[in-house]
Structure formats: structure tokens, C-alpha cells
Amino acid sequence: MISILIPTYNYNITRLVAELHRQALDTYVDFEIIVIEDGSTPFLEENKTVNNFEFCRHIILSENIGRSAVRNKLADEAKYEHLLFLDCDAEVCSEHFVEKYISFCKEKCVVIGGTAYEPNENNPQFSLRLAYGRQREARNATERDRNNFSTFNFLISKSIFDTVRFDENIHGYGHEDMVFGHQIHLLGYDYIQIENPIIHKGLDDNDTFLIKTREATLNLYKLYKTGRYPFLTEESKLLHSFVRICKLGLTRLFAYSFDQLQSVLEHKLCSSSPSLRLYDLYKLLFLCKTSIEK
Template sequence: MLSILIPTYNYNAFSLVEELNNQALATGIKYEIIVLDDGSNYFLKENQKINELDNCSLNELSQNIGYSKIRNVLAKKAKYDWLLFLDSDTFPRSSSYISNYIKLITKNKKVVFGGIEYPKNKPENDKLLRWKYGKKREVSSLSNRIKKPYNSVFVYNFLIEKTIFSSILFDEKIKKYGYEDFMFIQNLKLKNINIYHCENTVFHLNSDTSDVFLTKTRTALKTLQFLFENQNIFYIETKITKTYNILYRLKLVATISRLFQKHQNKLETNLKSKKPSLFILDLYKIGYFCLINTK
């Protein structure tokens, strides 16, 4: 019936697995929960307790293989026909989370996204940027998701039939962080595979500091540059590439790059403050993308 697949890296996944296991047991279905640790240095002892739970297993990799490959490995390990992907830093809002998905499986929904939420309470000041970005840019209402079914979709809290997943897979040429989900979803779109949207949310408990988030943002933009140059994604426009192409046609890329270098520290000061601006983040991203494309 259902394989619940959770990649983890330096995160305590036990509470999530325990909750999912209790819910799955209550449904009476055949299921498994597989957690794959991507070469972590922390929470190794805590996550070992996963092996003590019924139908649950923790597998540990000796070295980090990255976001794309680890999901393909998890899918290959799965023995059931339906895959439910979750990240280890999520937690279901509802106690009927698993049973809600089982109902959709019985209705033969092939690909399903349940949506995400962020905690209402503000985190510490040094974590505000990631929290604010998540609430304003990643969270989308069910009605908006239905209108634009391939936008605001992430491959966590994501249910998919195994045969469909295996026909697409994550692009393992993407070695580093960023745009893995985007490319997977775009491949679904190109193959005219519908995504069914429902209200079955998980909280994203991401605890990245603003400094870590900016580092990840720069890494993601380097990944986008790689895809832009090598993977023929000119036909798949992101906000960044769309803006970049306009600047390129206007011959402003070098100018924006120089301005970014001049003001990078000031931009980062705002983004790491207790009142980070998402508009400043947008300027930061296009500035950095111009910079790495002029080197």
C-alpha cells in the first residue's frame, strides 16, 4: 500500500516518525516508513530509536549524496506502490493526516500535494528571514494552488504513485542544493501529469538561521546557473531567469553585478536583521545571479 519516505540530515526525525507510525498503525493498512540519513554528524543516537518502531527503519549513508539522489534511492528501496515523501523537519497538522491520504489513494489520485504551513509564532531574530520567506513566498492557499497546480509545490508532503515517480526521477546531475523540486515538478508538467491539491498540511519547522539561509540561497542560484547553461531550461522560466533575460537584453547584467558587489554587505545587514525585507532579498538574488554569470 504505502511507503513513507523521509530523507534526513543533521535533524532529529524520531518525533515525526513516531507520529506517522501511530497514525499509519491506526488505519490498518500495509505500510513502511524508511528514513535515510544523508551522512549526518548529529542526532545519530536519537534517530537510532526509529529502528525500534514497528514497520520503521533507519538507513545511514556514510557520505552525503544530496537532495536529488537520496530521494531516488528512497524510492528504489520502497516496496509498496504508493510513495509519500516528507522532509524530517516537518510535522503533520492533523491526527488524520495519513488516513486523509489513504482516502485519496482509494479514489485513485496519482499525484497529490497537501500543502505546507509555518508556525505562527515568530522565531528568534536570527531565524526571521527563513520564517518570513516561508510564510510569504512558499505557503499558498488551496484555491491558489488549484488555479496554478504546478506552482508552490514541493516534493515533501507529496504523495505519488511509484510507477509515475520511477518514470521521471530526480535529476542526479543536480549535485548541490536548489531547484531539484522545481525540475521534478516541471517534468510532471511536461508529461501532462496532473497534480491533485488538497488541504492536508504539514508544518515546516525549518530552523535555518538567516546566515545559513543566505548561504543556501547562493548555492541554489549556482545550481540555477548550471541548469540555465547546461540543461536547456530556457523554456522553463523562473522569476530569476525571466528578470535576468530582461537585464541581458538591456545590456545591464554587468552594471547590476557591479552594484551588487558594492552593496552586498548592506543588503546582507538588512537580511540578517530583526526586520528582513523580502524585496531586499529579491534584489540580492538577482544581483548575485548577475554576478555569477559575469565571471
């Protein structure tokens, strides 16, 4: 009936698996839970206990194969027609989480459950990640962007997945989900948006989040320059703005502005109340800087 698939890297997965296993048993449907350790070693011994749960498997990869490849491998390992992909740094916050997804397992579909954040989490070390998550990710089903596909928490029919699959040519951090989501739309499928979020627990501190932001922005630029993904300029607001700046001949000015403003912007973005408008500007200036250097 349903295969619950969790790629794992440097995270203790035992609590999440235990809750998913309990809920899946209560549905009285056929299920399996597969965890793939993508070349990580912290929490390895703890995560091996996943094998003690009935219908659960913990697979260890000796090397990290990347975000796209590990999800494709999970799908290859799955034996049921519906695949529920979850990120490892999640916490189930509803007693009916699995049950809600089971109700869609009678049809060919792509279902997105959503993301939530702890309402009482206000540690200033995570202020930027929390601001971004709460304002851009933790949206009701009716408010979510049609083009904003997230791998954090979604159900997909195996027959659809096998037609699309994650693009393993995409290396580095970020935007493999955007490409995957676009391919789903090309097949003629829309996402079914439902209220079935899980809590994002593995928060990056401000400095780490900015590092990942630069990595993801660099990856976006690399994808754009390959010419294989022409739709990115329409589906990425960041890339759309960048192309307009290039046409106006302002790229070098924006790149120079990044050099001059980087430390000031990062100081403000790491404050207790960061502005996402400044965050968007930071990414745009960095993208211009990247294009000049490359």
C-alpha cells in the same frame, strides 16, 4: 498501500516517525516508513531507534549522495504503490494527516499537502526565513503556484515516480524539485493541491539562509548554462528577469551594484522585518554577479 519516505541529514527524526507511525496504525492499511540517513552522524544513535517501530526501517549511508539520489534510493527501497515523501525537519500538526493522504491511494496521482509555520515563532534570528516561508510557501491549496513544486510534503504514485525520477545530474543545493515538477507536467499530470500541511521546524538563521540562497542561485545558473533545461527561463521568475537584463545589456551594471550594495542589503534582510522585494533584488543582483564571474 503507502510507503512513507524520509531523507534525513543532521536531524533527529524520532518524534516525526513516532507520530506518523501512530497515525498509520490507526488507518488499518498496509504501510511502511523508511528513513535514509544521508551520510550524517549527528543524532545517529537516536535515529537508529526507528528500527524499533513495526514496519519501519532506518538505513544508514556512509557518504552523502545528495538530495536527488537519496530520494531515488528511497523510492527504490519502497514496496507500495504510493510514496509519501516528507522532509526530516517537519512536525505533523493534524490528527488526520496520514488519513488524508490514504484517501488518494486508490488512484494514480500527485498530491501536494503544503507547508505551515509556527504562528508564535518570532525569533528575529530567523526573521528572513520566516518571512519567506509565511509569504511564499505557507499558502492555501487554491493559492499555490501551479509550477511551484515542493519536495517538502507530497504523495506520488510509484509508477509516475519511476517514469520521472529526480535528476541525479543536478548537484549542489536547490532546484531539483523544479525540474522534477516540470517532468511531471510533461507526462500530462497536474498536482492535486490539498490542505494537509506539516510545520517546517528546521529553520535556518538569517546568515545561513542567505548562504543557501546564494548556493541555490548559483545552482540555478549552472542548470541554465547546461542548456538541458530550457523551460527554466519560463518557470523561474528570477531566471526570466535575468535573461531580460542580459538582453538589455545591463548585466555588468547589476553585477557592479551587487558589489556596492551587498552589505547594505544583507543588513536589511537580517533585520526584524525583512522585505521580500529586497530579497528578490538581492538574488537578481547576485545572479548577474555570478554570470560575470563564470
